[in-house]
Amino acid sequence: MTTQPTPGVVGRRSLLGSGAVSAAAPLLAVAPAAAQPTPILKETAVLDLVLRVNGQEHRLALDPRVTLLDALREELGLTGAKKGCDQGQCGACTVLLDGRRVLSCLTLAARAAGGAVTTIEGLATEDGGLHPMQQAFLDHDAFQCGYCTPGQIMSAIGCVQEGHAGTPDEIREAMSGNLCRCAAYPNIVAAIEQAKPQMAGRRTERG
Amino acid sequence: MRPFTYDRADAVPAALRAAGSGASSYLAGGTTLLDLMKLDVMRPERVVDITPLASRLGGIEAGPQGLRLGALAHMSAVADDAMVRRDYPVIAESLALAASGQLRNMATLGGNVLQRTRCNYFRDVSYAACNKRRPGSGCSALDGVTRLHAVLGTSEHCIASYPGDFAQALLALDGTVELEGPQGPRRIPFAELHRLPGDTPHLETTLAPGELITGFGVPPLPWARRSVYLKVRDRESYAFAVASAAVALDLDGGRVREARIALGGVATRPWRAREAEAVLAGQVLDEAAAQRAAEAAFRDARTHGDNDFKPELGRRTLVRALFQAQRLGA
Numbered sequence: 001m002t003t004q005p006t007p008g009v010v011g012r013r014s015l016l017g018s019g020a021v022s023a024a025a026p027l028l029a030v031a032p033a034a035a036q037p038t039p040i041l042k043e044t045a046v047l048d049l050v051l052r053v054n055g056q057e058h059r060l061a062l063d064p065r066v067t068l069l070d071a072l073r074e075e076l077g078l079t080g081a082k083k084g085c086d087q088g089q090c091g092a093c094t095v096l097l098d099g100r101r102v103l104s105c106l107t108l109a110a111r112a113a114g115g116a117v118t119t120i121e122g123l124a125t126e127d128g129g130l131h132p133m134q135q136a137f138l139d140h141d142a143f144q145c146g147y148c149t150p151g152q153i154m155s156a157i158g159c160v161q162e163g164h165a166g167t168p169d170e171i172r173e174a175m176s177g178n179l180c181r182c183a184a185y186p187n188i189v190a191a192i193e194q195a196k197p198q199m200a201g202r203r204t205e206r207g
Numbered sequence: 208m209r210p211f212t213y214d215r216a217d218a219v220p221a222a223l224r225a226a227g228s229g230a231s232s233y234l235a236g237g238t239t240l241l242d243l244m245k246l247d248v249m250r251p252e253r254v255v256d257i258t259p260l261a262s263r264l265g266g267i268e269a270g271p272q273g274l275r276l277g278a279l280a281h282m283s284a285v286a287d288d289a290m291v292r293r294d295y296p297v298i299a300e301s302l303a304l305a306a307s308g309q310l311r312n313m314a315t316l317g318g319n320v321l322q323r324t325r326c327n328y329f330r331d332v333s334y335a336a337c338n339k340r341r342p343g344s345g346c347s348a349l350d351g352v353t354r355l356h357a358v359l360g361t362s363e364h365c366i367a368s369y370p371g372d373f374a375q376a377l378l379a380l381d382g383t384v385e386l387e388g389p390q391g392p393r394r395i396p397f398a399e400l401h402r403l404p405g406d407t408p409h410l411e412t413t414l415a416p417g418e419l420i421t422g423f424g425v426p427p428l429p430w431a432r433r434s435v436y437l438k439v440r441d442r443e444s445y446a447f448a449v450a451s452a453a454v455a456l457d458l459d460g461g462r463v464r465e466a467r468i469a470l471g472g473v474a475t476r477p478w479r480a481r482e483a484e485a486v487l488a489g490q491v492l493d494e495a496a497a498q499r500a501a502e503a504a505f506r507d508a509r510t511h512g513d514n515d516f517k518p519e520l521g522r523r524t525l526v527r528a529l530f531q532a533q534r535l536g537a
């Protein structure tokens with residue numbers, strides 16, 4: 001790893017892009033894309049990268065287009081982070097990247113390589129002990145269908161760690177990027193108020 | 208999403224080199240770029256990830272030269288910075304009231320000022336006509352839903368509003384933009400970064416191809432402590448401005464020595480309301496003076512039906528912001 005200029009991105013190899021042309025079109029690899037008005041077919045590189053998720057390193061070969069959300073769900077089988085909108089509008093895909101909450105649907109996997117990702121799956125201890133925020137969501141019934149919940153919990157942890165959980169009003173403002181169609185909002189605020197003091201001195205950086 | 212080549216640059220010269228070829232885009236937080244690439248609105252063939260530059264271009268510094276903000280500083284870091292909040296509240300507030308906690312952690316100041324319009328016809332490629340997306344194709348908004356469109360600075364070719372918040376704060380404080388490009392470094396007034404749509408709405412800024420924003424400067428302005436960003440939106444949080452006002456006041460007792468005013472949500476680019484500033488200079492700031500200033504700011508407004516309410520909302524937003532700033536202790 002020390003010889004790599006780009007942390008996490010360990011190499012790349014060439015292949016054809018997502019064009020709907022059979023493999024028997026060898027010219028494509030050298031066709032200068034700039035000559036075409038709308039280059040649909042062109043050379044892209046597969047990125048070999050290392051994703052560190054919940055304390056474990058995963059070596060993946062990915063198309064540069066793959067988002068962190070798709071890498072987690074489709075490549076690593078970590079389906080806790082949800083795809084609600086895929087446009088940065090709902091918060092269901094929230095994970096921690098180096099301890100800060102981000103939207104995995106608007107983060108390229110390549111961009112996350114080299115950082116430490118924490119997902120909802122990485123919160124509980126080996127023996128199943130829940131993170132105080134998970135326990136608080138259970139205690140306060142802070143969900144109904146549960147679809148938004150992994151994103152809410154990751155965002156709530158980020159919100160507390162950022163120091164934005166001072167008052168219920170501040171919590172509501174800081175959590176406004178997480179939509180809940182079941183409108184569990186009052187219970188979510190109560191859960192965060194419960195977990196906040198229990199999180200003192202604890203920092204979720206990596207799983 | 209169309210295929211692209213991914214590059215990561217850990218120094219400015221490497222970034223400029225990588226972006227040197229044709230259709231490339233810098234990737235900072237990605238919250239505009241990736242969103243619009245998924246929608247097929249932006250189509251870079253090469254994406255140059257500049258996030259590693261944050262170690263050098265992510266700073267927040269204050270000194271005798273004023274304030275300097277690195278282009279890679281995150282919105283959240285600047286919004287939470289104690290010095291910025293105390294000395295330049297309009298900057299901190301414009302960032303804290305924008306987007307969401309997650310987005311502010313991802314998004315950078317450089318990307319923020321370059322965010323694209325939220326015009327639905329621009330964002331939806333199934334509408335063939337959009338001069339901003341496809342020069343010469345027409346404007347779907349002109350006979351569409353225009354509730355969120357601009358009333359100032361429009362042209363017959365585009366009426367899309369500039370959606371960001373932070374830009375108004377920079378504009379009101381006479382900020383500057385620091386750039387690095389193939390031609391070397393340069394610095395321009397922030398007021399010269401964005402263009403009016405005119406008959407070329409696809410050209411939104413005065414940046415040269417491949418030019419990189421490295422930072423922003425704000426000249427020293429002690430009375431910037433008396434500044435506010437007031438944002439009116441369809442819901443109380445996590446929404447773009449329908450109308451907003453960045454205001455800074457230099458007061459001499461009850462009288463205005465100087466006022467700085469920039470308006471958001473209502474114009475095609477970050478909008479400095481110099482006519483309103485001129486109305487206030489030397490006046491006692493009372494209801495009548497604030498109202499006259501607001502009238503002046505929207506004198507040239509042109510509405511399009513659904514957004515007929517905007518000049519009045521914009522005027523009231525400005526009046527309220529002026530009084531809010533007046534009440535602050537500086």
Ligand SMILES: Cc1cc2nc3c(=O)[nH]c(=O)nc-3n(C[C@H](O)[C@H](O)[C@H](O)COP(=O)(O)OP(=O)(O)OC[C@H]3O[C@@H](n4cnc5c(N)ncnc54)[C@H](O)[C@@H]3O)c2cc1C
Binds near residue numbers: 313322
């Ligand atoms: C759901 C949602 C709600 C939002 N609400 C608000 C809101 O209320 N108020 C608001 O102001 N904004 C809002 N935004 C917009 C958000 O603030 C911007 O998307 C963000 O600031 C862009 O910054 P970025 O670093 O992610 O930019 P990127 O997406 O990485 O880049 C944006 C553009 O700038 C270029 N670029 C980036 N950095 C540089 C640089 N240093 N030099 C040259 N070019 C560069 C990129 O090539 C790209 O074209 C919202 C966004 C979303 C998705």
Ligand code: SF4
Binds near residue numbers: 324326327
């Ligand atoms: S208002 Fe501008 S961005 Fe919107 S459809 Fe018309 S030309 Fe395109």
Ligand code: FES
Binds near residue numbers: 083086089092094
């Ligand atoms: S799926 Fe990422 S914000 Fe909705």
Ligand code: FES
Binds near residue numbers: 142144148149179182
């Ligand atoms: S619990 Fe159903 S969406 Fe939040």
